[in-house]
Amino acid sequence: xxxxxxxxxxxxxxxxxxxxxxxxxxxxxxxxxxxxxxxxxxxxxxxxxxxxxxxxxxxxxxxxxxxxxxxxxxxxxxxxxxxxxxxxxxxxxxxxxxxxxxxxxxxxxxxxxxxxxxxxxxxxxxxxxxxxxxxxxxxxxxxxxxxxxxxxxxxxxxxxxxxxxxxxxxxxxxxxxxxxxxxxxxxxxxxxxxxxxxxxxxxxxxxxxxxxxxxxxxxxxxxxxxxxxxxxxxxxxxxxxxxxxxxxxxxxxxxxxxxxxxxxxxxxxxxxxxxxxxxxxxxxxxxxxxxxxxxxxxxxxxxxxxxxxxxxxxxxxxxxxxxxxxxxxxxxxxxxxxxxxxxxxxxxxxxxxxxxxxxxxxx
Numbered sequence: 001x002x003x004x005x006x007x008x009x010x011x012x013x014x015x016x017x018x019x020x021x022x023x024x025x026x027x028x029x030x031x032x033x034x035x036x037x038x039x040x041x042x043x044x045x046x047x048x049x050x051x052x053x054x055x056x057x058x059x060x061x062x063x064x065x066x067x068x069x070x071x072x073x074x075x076x077x078x079x080x081x082x083x084x085x086x087x088x089x090x091x092x093x094x095x096x097x098x099x100x101x102x103x104x105x106x107x108x109x110x111x112x113x114x115x116x117x118x119x120x121x122x123x124x125x126x127x128x129x130x131x132x133x134x135x136x137x138x139x140x141x142x143x144x145x146x147x148x149x150x151x152x153x154x155x156x157x158x159x160x161x162x163x164x165x166x167x168x169x170x171x172x173x174x175x176x177x178x179x180x181x182x183x184x185x186x187x188x189x190x191x192x193x194x195x196x197x198x199x200x201x202x203x204x205x206x207x208x209x210x211x212x213x214x215x216x217x218x219x220x221x222x223x224x225x226x227x228x229x230x231x232x233x234x235x236x237x238x239x240x241x242x243x244x245x246x247x248x249x250x251x252x253x254x255x256x257x258x259x260x261x262x263x264x265x266x267x268x269x270x271x272x273x274x275x276x277x278x279x280x281x282x283x284x285x286x287x288x289x290x291x292x293x294x295x296x297x298x299x300x301x302x303x304x305x306x307x308x309x310x311x312x313x314x315x316x317x318x319x320x321x322x323x324x325x326x327x328x329x330x331x332x333x334x335x336x337x338x339x340x341x342x343x344x345x346x347x348x349x350x351x352x353x354x355x356x357x358x359x360x361x362x363x
Contacts, residue, residue, distance in 0.1 A: 004091065008082075008104040016074040016112065023066045024059055031058065038139050045138060057131035064119045068287050069318055071112055075105065075295035076314040083299060098362045102296060109292040116285035121253035129250040151176075151241045157265065158235045161185065166198070171238045174200040179209065181234070191216045200238050206231045248277040273333040279343040280329065287321070287347050290354050297357035317353075321346055 039050055082088050091101060151169040158164060167178030179198040183191045195209035209230050216223040240262075248256060260274055294317065299310045324346040332342030 004096075005104040005107070009108050011078055012074065012105060012108040013111070015078045016071055016108070019074045019077070020063060020066060020070040023070055024063055027062045027066075028055060028059065031055075035139060042138055049134075053130055053134045057127040057134075060119070060127040061124055061131065064116060064124050067112060067116050068284060068291055069322075071109065071288050072291040072295050072314060072318050073311070075292055076299050076310050079296050079299035080310045083301065088300060098300065098358075101300075102293070105292050105296055106289065109288045113285045113288045116288065117282065120281035120285060125250055125252045125256075132250060154241055156236060156240070156268070161190075162235075164234065164236070166241070169198075169238065169241055171241065174202065174238050189217050201231075205233070205237070207234055248274045253278060253281060272337065272339045275339040276329050276332040276343055279332075279340050283343050283347055284325075287350070290347055290350050291318075291321070293354040294350065294357055297354070297361040300361045317350075321350055324349065 039045060079088075088101075092098075149170060149172050151166065151171060154166045154169065156164050161184045163182050163184070165178075165180040165182075166176050169176030175197065177197050179195045181193040182189060192215045193209070193212065194214075195212040197210035199208045199210070200206075201208065209232060210228065212227055212230050214223075214225040216225075251259060256274065256278055260271055260278070263271055263274075295314060298313055328342045328345045331337065332339040
């Protein structure tokens with residue numbers, strides 16, 4: 001690595017960290033102002049719990065969220081300063097091409113991307129689980145709790161031949177009613193198990209069926225059995241009944257991939273909300289390369305207005321990117337669409353902008 005590369009990379013990363021350290025306290029201050037009353041309402045809530053269980057994980061989440069924005073602003077600020085100080089003129093006079101000039105920037109973007117990928121796929125999901133548990137307990141998310149607590153009219157394919165149906169299930173007490181399990185051989189029904197009530201014992205991972213009736217279908221006649229209570233095993237747990245997009249944010253990517261694969265085999269129809277979350281964990285960090293190229297191309301040439309005009313253009317483009325990202329997430333979660341394509345649309349559109357600016361800056 002040449003001296004100029006080391007100089008640019010060092011200043012690049014320092015400016016990036018400085019920008020990130022400005023954005024995070026602002027987010028924390030705004031959040032404290034909104035939630036301080038909720039904290040004070042709970043006399044048993046200690047300062048340590050607020051910091052360790054909530055704000056530590058809050059900072060992890062938003063530090064990762066702000067990385068592309070901080071990177072974009074940092075590149076614009078630093079490159080504009082190089083341009084205003086005529087350092088870029090000296091570099092180009094030394095026969096350094098614009099493509100070669102980008103090398104330390106992309107090296108810095110690679111470091112940020114790698115960190116962001118690791119955080120997105122493994123660190124942030126576990127952190128979000130702790131943070132959301134705290135929010136559910138202390139920050140009055142009653143509607144969300146009720147939504148995740150009750151499951152109604154749910155069907156699940158456990159294997160190629162076994163299906164279950166539940167009229168209502170309470171995931172908090174692990175019990176429900178109107179349970180049915182059907183086993184098929186091809187298109188023919190082989191057995192049907194019905195119970196008025198179903199309960200799950202976490203300790204033994206066993207389901208207890210109350211007032212059960214079992215019908216076995218044979219060629220000439222059927223067998224019918226019944227009883228007050230029977231303990232049995234099924235290839236699912238109560239948490240498998242909850243299909244809410246918010247839960248996808250709390251699952252590490254390796255577990256999320258397994259969850260999606262199992263859910264597909266079980267016949268769950270719309271998993272796009274989970275697929276959007278999975279794809280976004282990769283697309284957002286990769287945007288660092290695209291945003292870096294756009295920022296360098298914008299600030300490479302000296303303009304009237306200097307830092308102010310470059311920063312205004314950059315922030316405007318960043319807000320447009322975030323706007324497109326949110327729209328693509330909503331549309332990608334709709335059943336029947338290609339969630340991978342929708343999640344990557346903002347990157348694809350901005351990649352064309354980056355290519356245009358790249359060729360324009362080379363002239």
